[in-house]
Amino acid sequence: VTRLRPLLQYALAAVLVVVSSVVALAVSLPRDGATAGGIPTAAPRRDVELSPIARVAYWREAPSGEWQLWVGDLDGRRRWTVATAAPGAELALTRWAPRGDAVGYVEGATRLVVVRLDGTRIELSLGGIGTDERKRIRSYQWSPLGASIAVTVEEGIGRGARTDVFVARVEPGAAWRRLTSLADVLAGPWIGEEALLFETRGGVVGTLELTGLDRLRPIAGAS
Numbered sequence: 001v002t003r004l005r006p007l008l009q010y011a012l013a014a015v016l017v018v019v020s021s022v023v024a025l026a027v028s029l030p031r032d033g034a035t036a037g038g039i040p041t042a043a044p045r046r047d048v049e050l051s052p053i054a055r056v057a058y059w060r061e062a063p064s065g066e067w068q069l070w071v072g073d074l075d076g077r078r079r080w081t082v083a084t085a086a087p088g089a090e091l092a093l094t095r096w097a098p099r100g101d102a103v104g105y106v107e108g109a110t111r112l113v114v115v116r117l118d119g120t121r122i123e124l125s126l127g128g129i130g131t132d133e134r135k136r137i138r139s140y141q142w143s144p145l146g147a148s149i150a151v152t153v154e155e156g157i158g159r160g161a162r163t164d165v166f167v168a169r170v171e172p173g174a175a176w177r178r179l180t181s182l183a184d185v186l187a188g189p190w191i192g193e194e195a196l197l198f199e200t201r202g203g204v205v206g207t208l209e210l211t212g213l214d215r216l217r218p219i220a221g222a223s
Helices: 004-028
Strands: 045-050 055-061 067-073 079-085 091-096 102-107 111-116 121-125 135-142 148-155 162-169 186-191 195-199 205-209 216-220
Touching: 045 091, 055 091, 067 102, 079 102, 079 111, 091 135, 102 135, 111 135, 111 148, 135 186, 148 186, 162 186, 186 205
Parallel strands: none
Antiparallel strands: 045 055, 055 067, 067 079, 091 102, 102 111, 111 121, 135 148, 148 162, 186 195, 195 205, 205 216
16 A cells, blocks of 8 residues: 555656646636627537647537538637538538648538638539449548548448548639559558558558549558
């Protein structure tokens, strides 16, 4: 028991640090029914995301029923809305850009929206990608500088669903460009601005270059 006492002291200190951090984050977010910059807010709140420069982004349901995307500083001094979505909108994958100057999210499963902190909006729709009506954005990855986004597009449902990788520049009017055609590729983290990692459901991991179609180089996993 004597030997364990110093360890217990360290453990107690660690618990206090975690609790303090959680309390600080909770205080920084507006409470249900509170006001933010003179604008009434409402519950519920969802998809809280922390940016690299100590800001949060989260969706809140307004009294009208529409969803509002709020961003704010962790100290609670500034909070403002940068985007809205219709009541019942399908919203997913809310994520900050690497530099913390924009927030991305998927609306309706087939449209990736990028919103700058001043409210400037860029929409990247799947449009004519693929041949299956049951297609959706399964995941996406920001490039290190936030200049491009790679998405994994899933077509079909169940075990027969096909997945491939597409890339687009984050700029108005940009179009998705197909990077793979193997129907079993998932986008992974970027390596610089010209390549990213990939994986397959069969267990292959490797690098994927942006220079052409199916420029894959396996580095681990099954052949």
